[in-house]
Amino acid sequence: MRRTFTSGNIxxxxxxxxxxLKFYAGYPITPSSEIMEYLSEKLPSKGxxxxxxxxxxxxINAIIGASWAGAKAMTATSGPGFSLMAEAMGLAVIxxxxxxxxxxxRAGPSTGVxxxxxxxxxxxxxxxxxxxxxxxxxxxxxxxxxxxLTIKAFNTAELLRTPxxxxxxxxxxxxxxxxxxxEPGEVEIINRKTPLDKQRSILPYKPDxxxxxxxxxxxxxYKTIIESLTHDEKGYYSPKNADYRALIxxxxxxxxxxxxxxxxxxxRFCEDADLxxxxxxxxxxxxxxxxxxxxxxxxxxxxxxxxxLWPLHEEKIRNSCKAKKIIVIENNxxxxxxxxxxxxxxxxxxxSPVLSLDLPTPREILEVIEPWL
Amino acid sequence: MAVATFLHPLDxxxxxxxxxxxxxxxxxxxxxxxxxxxxxxxxxxxGTIEPDKVLWIGGIGCSARMVFYVNYDAAHVIxxxxxxxxxxxxxxxxxxxxxxxxxxxxxxxxxxxxxxxAARRNIDLIVVMFTNFVxxxxxxxxxxxxxxxxxxxxxxxxxxxYPMNVIKLVSSLNANYVARTSITTPHYIEQYFYKAxxxxxxxxxxxxxxxxxxxxxxxxxxNPVEMYIELKxxxxxxxxxxxxxxxxxxNEGIVIGEFIERNNPxxxxxxxxxxxxx
Numbered sequence: 001m002r003r004t005f006t007s008g009n010i011x012x013x014x015x016x017x018x019x020x021l022k023f024y025a026g027y028p029i030t031p032s033s034e035i036m037e038y039l040s041e042k043l044p045s046k047g048x049x050x051x052x053x054x055x056x057x058x059x060i061n062a063i064i065g066a067s068w069a070g071a072k073a074m075t076a077t078s079g080p081g082f083s084l085m086a087e088a089m090g091l092a093v094i095x096x097x098x099x100x101x102x103x104x105x106r107a108g109p110s111t112g113v114x115x116x117x118x119x120x121x122x123x124x125x126x127x128x129x130x131x132x133x134x135x136x137x138x139x140x141x142x143x144x145x146x147x148x149l150t151i152k153a154f155n156t157a158e159l160l161r162t163p164x165x166x167x168x169x170x171x172x173x174x175x176x177x178x179x180x181x182x183e184p185g186e187v188e189i190i191n192r193k194t195p196l197d198k199q200r201s202i203l204p205y206k207p208d209x210x211x212x213x214x215x216x217x218x219x220x221x222y223k224t225i226i227e228s229l230t231h232d233e234k235g236y237y238s239p240k241n242a243d244y245r246a247l248i249x250x251x252x253x254x255x256x257x258x259x260x261x262x263x264x265x266x267x268r269f270c271e272d273a274d275l276x277x278x279x280x281x282x283x284x285x286x287x288x289x290x291x292x293x294x295x296x297x298x299x300x301x302x303x304x305x306x307x308x309l310w311p312l313h314e315e316k317i318r319n320s321c322k323a324k325k326i327i328v329i330e331n332n333x334x335x336x337x338x339x340x341x342x343x344x345x346x347x348x349x350x351x352s353p354v355l356s357l358d359l360p361t362p363r364e365i366l367e368v369i370e371p372w373l
Numbered sequence: 374m375a376v377a378t379f380l381h382p383l384d385x386x387x388x389x390x391x392x393x394x395x396x397x398x399x400x401x402x403x404x405x406x407x408x409x410x411x412x413x414x415x416x417x418x419x420g421t422i423e424p425d426k427v428l429w430i431g432g433i434g435c436s437a438r439m440v441f442y443v444n445y446d447a448a449h450v451i452x453x454x455x456x457x458x459x460x461x462x463x464x465x466x467x468x469x470x471x472x473x474x475x476x477x478x479x480x481x482x483x484x485x486x487x488x489x490x491a492a493r494r495n496i497d498l499i500v501v502m503f504t505n506f507v508x509x510x511x512x513x514x515x516x517x518x519x520x521x522x523x524x525x526x527x528x529x530x531x532x533x534x535y536p537m538n539v540i541k542l543v544s545s546l547n548a549n550y551v552a553r554t555s556i557t558t559p560h561y562i563e564q565y566f567y568k569a570x571x572x573x574x575x576x577x578x579x580x581x582x583x584x585x586x587x588x589x590x591x592x593x594x595x596n597p598v599e600m601y602i603e604l605k606x607x608x609x610x611x612x613x614x615x616x617x618x619x620x621x622x623x624n625e626g627i628v629i630g631e632f633i634e635r636n637n638p639x640x641x642x643x644x645x646x647x648x649x650x651x
Contacts, residue, residue, distance in 0.1 A: 023465045049464045049644065054490040058457035061450070065461025068448065069469060073461070091451050218446040218462065219469050221425035225441055226448035236391065
């Protein structure tokens, strides 16, 4: 274990290194660029490669290729670049390629305010590409968590053969805090499973009972077909309903089957709470302080912070607190609110958007929730 | 009566359970693929290429689909992105021989930016681009290579745009090998591809192909044999053609040959050298 003092962006890069990153492709974009800059210096000495591609489309396709060549691979970007990655995110889903995509959220739409924060991309992370799928997504609220959840994202990607998203934001990216780094052996690192017998003729998309097919990486004689078309277990294109249903259901079910591994939340003061404040990411820092302030005023406020945004563990969220009144506070026009409202359908759930280019202050949080108190 | 099994010498390179291909009668792609496989077969026989290390990569289009007929590791990825996918593969595992196959729409149209930068980097890939002057799989829309004036399904009044000279474009960058051949000269496809397989850095081969079913309909050459003969008449081999001669002119003729042959350090060599200093 090693203590340091650093930023959220560097913590993401360090998390990737701890997880065993071997290939990074990216394109400069504020506020994520330090991740690539830092890795450009550090990764080569660990036997890895960093390449600055011609755009974000090239970046995500390159990491998908690298992952199929056996490397743990990552890219990082911000809103405009994340939008460009949409189509290839679908490629990673259907070819079941472990990759980690970091989106350091900034204010949008379009170019927006490149240097300032936002939480507007939470549904984009859920629904980025066309088609049916479910991509695990993590939202850190501190430098330490940027590190921890990046490792978790790699583990999730490798375990489930899926893309995984780390949804940071401009505040976390440039926030400096103490960070504890793990040495090898001090933290669980998961590696993808590969076919056991290299000589046997394998069905590259035939799943094991956990719904995950072992990954026949290229260069080992598996005669793999990495297929973007809807395919059968052989990897051959199939327009048949039976094959389509089997594949599409499995792509989502393999994620949901491991929701207990993927999902994590942080609950505080929930035991006696009459009011529950729900938040995530950087905004949750101020929501937490607002909850403390309400408690000082005698209001029994609870605090629920989502560390995993997708998939949401509905049962765990429902059982987190008995409060009858729930307020969802997020730095956007109200997005996760729709799911929280559905999950707590028998209770009063309100949305308190706090649109702020900087980290909203606890006072601002108290102002936006005031109408519902 | 005994059943005789006739094996084609290239059968071992194909996924026979996927044959016949989806290619239309008279399509030039089969000639192109067979010539490439003969070259690859030769490399494997002489031991200069290990078949398990070969990866075929294609995006979207008729030509790109070649990758799923060959009995090798193969990636059939999204439209225009075969080159960055292949870039990631070879950077993560430099032992992989990456062969990118695609049409002019996939490689030079939607994937044009990646083509430029891969050539500029001199990244260790072979790109074989089949030019049929049209978007064939989607039904005959105008392509970046369609000559001026040709009526396509999206240029019903004639193509108003000037076509792209991909040979000139790639030659202007840092590619180690730039050649053009035609499905009417399969021996040159075989020869150039064989040579490219033994080189390093970015290698680009354009293969002029016939698409009687779609492009032939646009230019009044619907008959495959007729289209083949018309293309053959126009193709002119030159031992050392200049870049200026790469202009494609249906009336003046189409020059084939090796336009660029360099021995510049490849991307993999350069980063390997730099990394040894880290």
